Amino acid sequence: MSPTQTSQAFPPNADGLVVTYFSDFYSVRKRDGALVQCKRKALLKKQGLSVVVGDFVTLDESESSMGWITGILPPTTTLSKPKIHNISHVLIACPWQEPQLDLRQVDRLLTKVLLSGLSPLLVFTKADIHPNDAQHGFTLAEWMHYYTYTASVPTLSTSIYDAESIDGLKATLNRIGGRWVLAGVSGAGKSSLLNAIDPQLKLRVNEVSHKGGRGTHTTRHTELLETLNGLLIADAPGFSQLDFSLDEPISIQNAFPECQVSTQQCPYEDCLHVDEQGCVIKNAVETEGILKSRYEHYVDLVKEALAGEHLRLDQSQKTESATKQGKSKKGGKAVNVVKLNPELRDANRKENRQALKKLEQHILHHQRLEDGLDYDEDALNDEDF
Numbered sequence: 001m002s003p004t005q006t007s008q009a010f011p012p013n014a015d016g017l018v019v020t021y022f023s024d025f026y027s028v029r030k031r032d033g034a035l036v037q038c039k040r041k042a043l044l045k046k047q048g049l050s051v052v053v054g055d056f057v058t059l060d061e062s063e064s065s066m067g068w069i070t071g072i073l074p075p076t077t078t079l080s081k082p083k084i085h086n087i088s089h090v091l092i093a094c095p096w097q098e099p100q101l102d103l104r105q106v107d108r109l110l111t112k113v114l115l116s117g118l119s120p121l122l123v124f125t126k127a128d129i130h131p132n133d134a135q136h137g138f139t140l141a142e143w144m145h146y147y148t149y150t151a152s153v154p155t156l157s158t159s160i161y162d163a164e165s166i167d168g169l170k171a172t173l174n175r176i177g178g179r180w181v182l183a184g185v186s187g188a189g190k191s192s193l194l195n196a197i198d199p200q201l202k203l204r205v206n207e208v209s210h211k212g213g214r215g216t217h218t219t220r221h222t223e224l225l226e227t228l229n230g231l232l233i234a235d236a237p238g239f240s241q242l243d244f245s246l247d248e249p250i251s252i253q254n255a256f257p258e259c260q261v262s263t264q265q266c267p268y269e270d271c272l273h274v275d276e277q278g279c280v281i282k283n284a285v286e287t288e289g290i291l292k293s294r295y296e297h298y299v300d301l302v303k304e305a306l307a308g309e310h311l312r313l314d315q316s317q318k319t320e321s322a323t324k325q326g327k328s329k330k331g332g333k334a335v336n337v338v339k340l341n342p343e344l345r346d347a348n349r350k351e352n353r354q355a356l357k358k359l360e361q362h363i364l365h366h367q368r369l370e371d372g373l374d375y376d377e378d379a380l381n382d383e384d385f
Helices: 003-009 042-046 103-115 140-149 163-176 190-197 249-255 280-284 292-321 349-370
Strands: 016-022 025-030 035-040 056-060 067-072 089-095 119-125 155-157 179-184 223-227 231-235 323-327 334-338
Touching: 016 035, 025 056, 025 067, 035 042, 035 056, 042 067, 089 103, 103 119, 103 179, 103 249, 103 292, 119 140, 119 163, 119 190, 140 155, 155 163, 163 190, 163 231, 179 190, 190 223, 190 231, 249 292
Parallel strands: 035 067, 089 119, 089 179, 119 155, 179 231
Antiparallel strands: 016 025, 016 056, 016 223, 025 035, 056 067, 223 231, 323 334
8 A cells, every 4th residue: 555545544643544453463554554563552441442443543653562552533434243443335245156146135234234324335246157047036137237226236246257347346446445344145255256356365265065055254353455556445254143123113214215205105104114004115015116025125124123122112111110200419400210129228217117016016915925815916927027
């Protein structure tokens, strides 16, 4: 990476960019392109600040053997899984064959990318394997047309054996620029694709399992790789398990343009297009250009988000029921006070008088028994205490 490209990519108050880490050691690329091995200052750890790949940091290089990360700049974007900061684009690698096309995972990845405020590029890999065979009802060209023009996602097809397709991908990446992360299902050929883009990377690759028809993970940690004259692409694990429980159900529509009402108007305000009777989107499935499979993936994601919303509401109600209104000692302002467990709460004066009366009756009862008197009126048992 040239110093000019580096200085343009760096915020003015940053000394370096974290490109990878292993154990407690971080590799940081400086403004001049040099790599320096660093550790995190103990003060950052005490403050609960973790260093993530993609973070811009400040450094102390007073020690010749190692640098120290002294500060972390607030990230502009955050991807939670894999944990990476300051990424602008995501290249989603989707195998056309070997393993079979998994459109459900593609739509989940696209949704998570868009909800994270990032821009996707959908790349169908292994496009040389039977491109004219139909999968899920469409050929490769037809799926590319649908995602490009109906789902509004930029789409390419590539094969590591087709130099022209790789050159087209390189040209697209250079034109867009920014910092990227590579995502996709296991066996999509992500590492092979990066090796085709830049043979000097020499990333390890594995064959697809013939027994299960699935790929195997070869990427074990997140690393920002420099390629294409300074372009940074992160090869990262962790895209297999995506969580939508913290997302707003209505926001899922942002990833499904065909599920947004444009010229037609739904009879419901903030319609989720899931269970509402008379919803124009539900009626448009299969009849007006909305694929049933895409709609089913949309409904699944909305229900995941709804389940998370209901869980948070239940927890909030439990927390609220554990509090009561009170007044502060100073000023008498209304405040919420945590209710004590009844077993831990001190008894009030009324309860103390009742307990004392029971105790007096209990003592009197036993005294009369000892005196041989026939007295058993409202006798209390030891179980009452």
